[in-house]
Amino acid sequence: MQTESQDVNVKINEKPSYTYPIFIGENLIGNAQAYIEKYTSAKKLLVVTNKTIIDLYPNSLNLKNAEYIILEDGEQYKNFETYKLILEKAQELKLERKDALIAFGGGVIGDITGFCAATYLRGIDFVQIPTTLLAQVDSSVGGKVAINTEFGKNLIGAFYQPKFVLADTSVLKTLDNRQFKTGLSEVIKYAFIEKTAKCDYGFLEFLTKNVESIKQRDNKTLKELIKICCEIKAKVVNEDEKEAGLRAILNFGHTYAHAIEKVTNYTHFTHGEAVAIGMRFAFDLAKKLNTISADYYNEAISLLAKYALTYVLPSGIKKEDLIEAMSFDKKVLDNKVRFILPIGRAAVKITSGTRPEEICN
Ligand SMILES: NC(=O)c1ccc[n+]([C@@H]2O[C@H](COP(=O)([O-])OP(=O)(O)OC[C@H]3O[C@@H](n4cnc5c(N)ncnc54)[C@H](O)[C@@H]3O)[C@@H](O)[C@H]2O)c1
Ligand SMILES: [Zn+2]
Structure with a gap:
């Protein structure tokens, strides 16, 4: 499987400086494995997604060696309990520093998965596969990751950049208006x-x-x-x-x-x-x-x-x-x-x- 050349390169000038690619196009997600192999050295993958997305795209990522955690759909689940669930699953699977968390979903999934990746073992690899227009143009770019608490939205979080972003325009067809x-x-x-x-x-x-x-x-x-x-x-x-x-x-x-x-x-x-x-x-x-x-x-x-x-x-x-x-x-x-x-x-x-x-x- 071939990977396309990157469409956008995100450079972060903060020290140490850091760069990662964003790939944008039609029917990209079926090729996710090739991108993961090229841009991470992960042996095990934990895909974080939700019920709506997995029902629409059950085997679309075509990944080897991937476990899935399927969350309830909704902003209200971007919370401490879900954070704990994901981390417990990562521990149960004995994910190591070099393994990766894959966010497959909209901004809710991206934010919570990124925050787990930032904090699990003080940081493991993280990949964004955003599936909403908002996530593709906004939340998957820039490295802000967070969860909500009773005190407010996105108040507990980090700046944590992914290894790469795969923005597939085809999946936007199933988004409601x-x-x-x-x-x-x-x-x-x-x-x-x-x-x-x-x-x-x-x-x-x-x-x-x-x-x-x-x-x-x-x-x-x-x-x-x-x-x-x-x-x-x-x-x-x-x-x-x-x-x-x-x-x-x-x-x-x-x-x-x-x-x-x-x-x-x-x-x-x-x-x-x-x-x-x-x-x-x-x-x-x-x-x-x-x-x-x-x-x-x-x-x-x-x-x-x-x-x-x-x-x-x-x-x-x-x-x-x-x-x-x-x-x-x-x-x-x-x-x-x-x-x-x-x-x-x-x-x-x-x-x-x-x-x-x-x-x-
Ligand atoms: N990190 C950042 O910089 C940043 C920026 C903006 C927003 N955000 C966060 O992003 C979140 C909002 O993201 P969102 O608008 O993507 O909402 P969302 O993740 O809740 O997704 C919206 C709905 O679309 C469904 N969905 C996702 N992909 C689909 C697809 N391909 N086809 C059909 N349905 C699909 C989801 O299951 C959900 O029901 C908020 O939590 C917000 O705080 C973060
Ligand atoms: Zn906004």
Whole structure:
């Protein structure tokens, strides 16, 4: 079996510096064994996945020497108990430092598997096979891994990079429409921050031109789209792995989104839906503050509409609730929020020292 040449190379400049490849394309997962042999020296593999994915893709990975742990499906299982279950399974199988954990699933699976890999024996090899659009363009890139606790989401975690990422566009065909759109919201986010990330793919034009083929999940268009997103994220992460500065631009739309998710108890909107509202809100604020032209404002709002990413807040949500929720965000320091504001076409600026009340006006 042959492996393709990499599509994106992620470089992490932190010391010691580290590089890993991302492979993107149609029907890649059946070839997972060849990639694993090339990029790890694992003898034993533990694949972490969930019931939904394994029902859809029972033997698709075609792996030799792999054991599976099949979790319940849902964000609520990204917790301590599951973490313990996976580690116990790794111990039972006597996985050694050189063996590997394989995350086969969406962001939930990727985050929890990565955190297990980071901590089991103080770190064993880890491979990401992301199966949602969100995981392929966002959570599998950049090395943030985590679990949720009763105190909040993703508060216990690590920065831990995989050996490689295998993003197969074919598996996106089985995603339901809502999950696909959730990923698209993060995709569009990259178009709005592209220039600040010092990239120049003309991603806004790409997304405007290819609405139909993207919605139809055309493999070739998706490959191009995922590649651009990964490159933008990789560029930002390369400059700032631990979020000392620039990485904050990836949170465009997120300050508000996190507050919305919190006040609606994480049940009303998916993350991407909340991000779409958050981006809309950031554009409204930018228009009001005169930091962008009317033309760009209209272009941005109509792009969200083209992908049907227009949502309204449920009635009954008060401004005060959103302000309070923002004050508890883990990115808040001294009750000042770091807000990402559009300041030009495909460009944003990190504003710090903003009080939640100012943003919500
Ligand atoms: N580490 C990071 O940098 C980062 C970034 C963004 C989000 N996240 C995390 O990612 C998680 C969200 O990820 P997600 O949106 O992928 O959600 P998810 O992992 O819950 O997947 C969404 C749903 O799609 C199903 N699914 C997965 N692949 C499928 C396929 N190919 N066909 C059909 N159904 C499929 C899943 O079983 C699940 O029901 C959150 O926990 C979030 O905190 C992490
Ligand atoms: Zn997000």
